[in-house]
Amino acid sequence: MEAMRTDVLVVGAGPAGSVTARYAASKGVSVTLIERRRDIGVPVRCGEFVPSNEEIRGMFPRAADIDGLFDIPKELRLRDINAIRLVDPKMKASDIPFSGYTTDRDRFDKYLVSEAENAGATVITGCAFSRTEGGLARTSAGDIRYKVIVGADGPGSRVSRSLGLPRPEGAYPAVTAQARGEFDPVVVMFFGGIAPGAYSWIIPKRGQANVGVGFSPKFASGTLTEYFEKFVGKHNFDIINKLEGKYVPSQGPVSRTYTDSGMTVGDAAGHVISVNGGGIPLAMIAGSICGDVAADRVISGRPLEDYQKEWSRVMLKPLKTAARGKMLADIFAFGSDRRTGMCMKLLGKRRMGNLIRCKRIFP
Ligand SMILES: Cc1cc2nc3c(=O)[nH]c(=O)nc-3n(C[C@H](O)[C@H](O)[C@H](O)COP(=O)(O)OP(=O)(O)OC[C@H]3O[C@@H](n4cnc5c(N)ncnc54)[C@H](O)[C@@H]3O)c2cc1C
Incomplete structure (x- = not known):
């Protein structure tokens, strides 16, 4: 041919x-x-x-x-988002104004x-x-x-x-599924042992949310599916589809x-x-x-x-x-809930907002 x-x-x-x-x-x-x-x-x-x-x-x-x-x-903008909520290992939340939308x-x-x-x-x-x-x-x-x-x-x-x-x-694995229910119009990111070296998330859509976990294998002591199940159990999510995953650079x-x-x-x-x-x-x-x-x-x-x-x-x-921010987080913040919580507290909302927006944390 x-x-x-x-x-x-x-x-x-x-x-x-x-x-x-x-x-x-x-x-x-x-x-x-x-x-x-x-x-x-x-x-x-x-x-x-x-x-x-x-x-x-x-x-x-x-x-x-x-x-x-x-x-x-x-019609592809399902839900307007107005903040990113960063939750530390003790469940203390900080909302950072951030606009966007969720899609299918x-x-x-x-x-x-x-x-x-x-x-x-x-x-x-x-x-x-x-x-x-x-x-x-x-x-x-x-x-x-x-x-x-x-x-x-x-x-x-x-x-x-x-x-x-x-x-x-250094790509790390992440998995995601859909959970039925009504959720606040904020992207929620949970840090600490719930998702070692990365975070777990709730990203609201219409009548459901995208929920998932990413982790860095070097900080984890179980499989990603186990971490996901723990996350689901903790929030009592009603999962409505099959878990899917991929690697994230x-x-x-x-x-x-x-x-x-x-x-x-x-x-x-x-x-x-x-x-x-x-x-x-x-x-x-x-x-x-x-x-x-x-x-x-x-x-x-x-x-x-x-x-x-x-x-x-x-x-x-x-x-x-x-990438530098992630490297610093790997060195100083990840590894234990205590360190993660301490670093989040030290950084505070403004610097964490800079981190999310690819800006330097320290001038
Ligand atoms: C769980 C998870 C959650 C994420 N959440 C977000 C998010 O909320 N927001 C965000 O901005 N980013 C998110 N990302 C990252 C985002 O999905 C990717 O960065 C984005 O999809 C990159 O687009 P791409 O076109 O480069 O690659 P992809 O979207 O991966 O597309 C690559 C395509 O190539 C095809 N392909 C692969 N190999 C071959 C081959 N040999 N021959 C032909 N076709 C091939 C694949 O089937 C695929 O369709 C997430 C990633 C993961 C894993």
């Missing part, structure tokens, strides 16, 4: 891949977006919280066109894919990338010849491996995200806020840059190095600040 041909091949139809495909296709080059799942976004492995455009702008003031990029339809991540991902299709990208689901050999991608649906390949295939990126690019290190972006003919983006590139595991906005911002550069490469030979230069200009400083 003859290989299919495309200018830009994007692997993975999460937020990073769909936005990359949309931005590249909108410049008129041919774009193919492949996704190994048959049903986009299913199952959901996410807390489903998206910061408001104002919060995203505050964290990444150099990012272009935030309002255009995050013009998410009303499967519908959110489908929407972003439809935007890529509207821009002209061809989408193939049930198609798993396996490796690349000199401009030819081997996939479960046949070979695809490309000019530029983009790995938007998550933290275990096969594209990265195939291109010889680094993959995110926690050490900031990888050192190199491009080769001569390929780039990595989103989780595959470690584009995640280390202190809270948030990655949707970053995947989309980096995706918009990646798609632009990929198309320019095809049209005018622009070097792919420009992608790394541009996302670094926009996101590197806040991401490094967040």
Whole structure:
């Protein structure tokens, strides 16, 4: 069978891949977006919280066109959130004003894919990338010849491996499920032994909440499922679906995200806020840059190095600040409830707010 041909091949139809495909296709080059799942976004492995455009702008003031990029339809904004509640091991809560909304991540991902299709990208689901050999991608649906390949295939990126690019290190596991009930319009994060080295959460939706646990194996003494069950028991959650999990990059972006003919983006590139595991906005911002550069490469030979230069200009400083914050938390705050409680008290609301927003805690 003859290989299919495309200018830009994007692997993975999460937020990073769909936005990359949309931005590249909108410049008129041919774009193919492949996704190994048959049903986009299913199952959901996410807390489903998206910061408001104002919060995203505050964290990444150099990012272009935030309002255009995050013009998410009303029906995908399930619940407005007005604060993040940080709860210490003794259950003392501090509310930090923070705006955003919750979504149905499967519908959110489908929407972003439809935007890529509207821009002209061809989408193939049930198609798993396996490796690349000199401009030819081997996939479960046949070979695809490309000019530029983009790995938007998550933290275990096969594209990265195939291109010889680094993959995110120190990714920690997190699990999530839906709990029936009415919940306050705040994101609640619980710290301490309930989720060693990370946090457990309640993220309210409509008539239900996304509840989950992330942990750092080096601080834990059981399985993640055991921690999740403990969390469920403590709050008496009425869980209504199957527990799902995935790895979250926690050490900031990888050192190199491009080769001569390929780039990595989103989780595959470690584009995640280390202190809270948030990655949707970053995947989309980096995706918009990646798609632009990929198309320019095809049209005018622009070097792919420009992608790394541009996302670094926009996101590197806040991401490094967040990674440093996480590293300090690992050293000083995690390991015992007493230390966690003490550090939260010492930091106070204002500094914890800075931490969440990728700002320095100490001037
Ligand atoms: C439990 C949990 C809760 C989270 N909660 C939040 C939150 O509330 N807010 C937030 O902002 N972030 C959250 N995150 C992080 C966020 O989900 C990710 O940062 C975000 O999804 C990254 O987008 P992406 O497109 O890079 O990767 P993904 O969304 O992971 O998409 C990668 C896609 O590539 C596909 N793929 C993988 N391998 C292949 C292959 N070989 N061939 C073809 N396709 C492939 C996958 O099926 C997937 O669809 C959470 C993460 C976890 C694990």
